[in-house]
Amino acid sequence: MNDDEILLFQSLITQEYFEGLIPATRNKYVKYNSYDSVEPILSEYYDNTVKYDPNTLLVSGVAPAPAPAPAPIKVSNVQVQPSVSTPPTLCKSTINNKISSGIWKRCFPSVCGEKEYDKTVECTFQVLIDLGINLSINSIRKQLYDEYKKYLPTYEGQILDILMGQGKKSLVARVKSKLITFHDLLFSESYYLTTLDYWILLTKFRISSFFISSKFLFDTKYMSNNMLVFDDGTRDTFAFIVIPGIVNDVVPGYKLIVNKKENDNVFISIKEFNDCEGRNDLMTSVDHHDSGSDSVEKYIKTFTRTKTTVYKKKQPKLEMDETPEQSEKKDSGNGESISSSQSIEVTAPKNVNALRKKATGTKKMSIKKIVNRRQHTEKKTDGVAKKTLLIIAEE
Numbered sequence: 529m530n531d532d533e534i535l536l537f538q539s540l541i542t543q544e545y546f547e548g549l550i551p552a553t554r555n556k557y558v559k560y561n562s563y564d565s566v567e568p569i570l571s572e573y574y575d576n577t578v579k580y581d582p583n584t585l586l587v588s589g590v591a592p593a594p595a596p597a598p599a600p601i602k603v604s605n606v607q608v609q610p611s612v613s614t615p616p617t618l619c620k621s622t623i624n625n626k627i628s629s630g631i632w633k634r635c636f637p638s639v640c641g642e643k644e645y646d647k648t649v650e651c652t653f654q655v656l657i658d659l660g661i662n663l664s665i666n667s668i669r670k671q672l673y674d675e676y677k678k679y680l681p682t683y684e685g686q687i688l689d690i691l692m693g694q695g696k697k698s699l700v701a702r703v704k705s706k707l708i709t710f711h712d713l714l715f716s717e718s719y720y721l722t723t724l725d726y727w728i729l730l731t732k733f734r735i736s737s738f739f740i741s742s743k744f745l746f747d748t749k750y751m752s753n754n755m756l757v758f759d760d761g762t763r764d765t766f767a768f769i770v771i772p773g774i775v776n777d778v779v780p781g782y783k784l785i786v787n788k789k790e791n792d793n794v795f796i797s798i799k800e801f802n803d804c805e806g807r808n809d810l811m812t813s814v815d816h817h818d819s820g821s822d823s824v825e826k827y828i829k830t831f832t833r834t835k836t837t838v839y840k841k842k843q844p845k846l847e848m849d850e851t852p853e854q855s856e857k858k859d860s861g862n863g864e865s866i867s868s869s870q871s872i873e874v875t876a877p878k879n880v881n882a883l884r885k886k887a888t889g890t891k892k893m894s895i896k897k898i899v900n901r902r903q904h905t906e907k908k909t910d911g912v913a914k915k916t917l918l919i920i921a922e923e
Contacts, residue, residue: 539712543698619651623792627785629742629770631753635806639789640796642770647781652721655782659767659794661733668729673714675728679828680710687724689833693746694722697776720779723747723771727824731758736795737767738810740785746774747827749834754806756813756822765795 529535625641627633643658645651653665661668679687687710692700699719702708713719723739723746730737737757744750759766770783786792798814801807 537712537716539708539716540718542702542716542718544718619645619648619654621645621651621654623786623788625788628783629740631742632740632770632785632806635801635804636785636796637787637800637802639787640785641788643784643786643792643794645782645784647779649718649720649779652779652782655769655784656721656726656729658784659730659735659737661729661735669715669719671732672725672729673711675732676710676714679825683828684710686828686831690724690828690831691722693774693833694724695774695776695778695780696720696722699777722780724824726769727757727827731824734758734760735767736760736763736765737769738813739771740768740806741771741773743773745771752809754809754813756810756817759814759817763795764799765797767794768796 622644623641624644627636627640627642645654650665653668656668657663663671676687688700688703696719699713699716703710703713708716726739727747736759739745739747739755739757741753744753745755748755757769768785770785772780772782774780784794785796786794787796798807798810801810
């Protein structure tokens with residue numbers, strides 16, 4: 529490749545890739561820029577040089593012995609996680625002293641606040657890193673794809689329907705239309721994590737956690753505003769991920785409930801909750817949790833997409849008073865009413881609403897108006913324009 533060329537994957541060329549780009553204006557009389565007038569495009573810094581590290585690089589001769597690893601520092605009441613060098617992400621987050629949700633604010637202790645993440649792709653991965661999954665974003669994608677591969681051969685349709693229901697409408701549509709594969713979708717820069725991805729990874733890494741929201745959750749079929757994701761059964765502390773409402777093709781902004789007095793610890797005991805309805809729901813979920821029936825595997829296998837409700841168009845009904853002739857015939861000795869095959873010729877009002885306003889008597893009949901298209905012509909009688917209508921009366 530030349531110096532002015534880059535290698536770009538086809539899966540990255542999505543509609544979002546072109547957002548914010550400004551087309552360059554070219555002058556056919558100017559071929560080159562001068563040093564004083566050039567305005568370089570700001571981008572990430574790329575370097576092809578490698579720093580020398582005797583522990584990882586082999587030069588000539590025998591590589592030196594690696595430096596001894598420092599002894600780990602033991603800290604009480606902290607969950608031990610594998611030490612992995614995690615590169616810094618582009619995610620920004622802020623600590624709020626109070627919980628914004630009015631429903632859950634009454635349940636959590638007063639020392640709890642929330643860690644709010646920006647609505648970016650990187651921040652959806654940062655939530656998992658803050659929960660103890662000390663991996664890079666690309667490594668998290670690999671772990672997630674390895675879990676999805678267990679279900680893709682048989683349940684790819686269900687997985688795509690779930691992800692589409694969680695807001696990834698445009699992304700999933702490209703897979704369904706065979707433009708890209710599921711692998712390309714998962715490793716594209718525009719793929720962000722939603723509750724199904726969290727559910728799979730939190731179960732894989734055995735992190736006790738809850739989904740909570742001020743609205744009913746999609747994964748509960750909109751039956752509850754909280755859901756137990758995983759419970760290892762050894763601790764009574766859980767991580768609480770606040771799930772926002774679903775908006776199609778918009779990266780969600782997640783929140784983590786933190787304990788401000790314990791260095792923003794994300795694991796909180798339900799026993800410390802205040803007495804509220806939400807606390808009772810969480811305790812019930814823990815007591816009746818079944819790792820088999822409540823697993824993400826069963827959720828994927830039994831998921832069915834809810835069909836959109838089809839509303840039938842309502843047909844208007846017209847009401848009018850009986851004419852004196854109809855009343856006399858109905859009140860006759862035999863008690864017979866007008867047959868449905870009989871027709872009455874009436875003068876059409878100026879509008880249909882006049883029929884409704886005219887119906888003021890106690891005896892009313894439901895009628896249907898049938899207009900003969902072939903005879904849809906005006907007849908003038910005594911200088912007054914009239915229309916011929918065919919009215920069929922029903923009992």
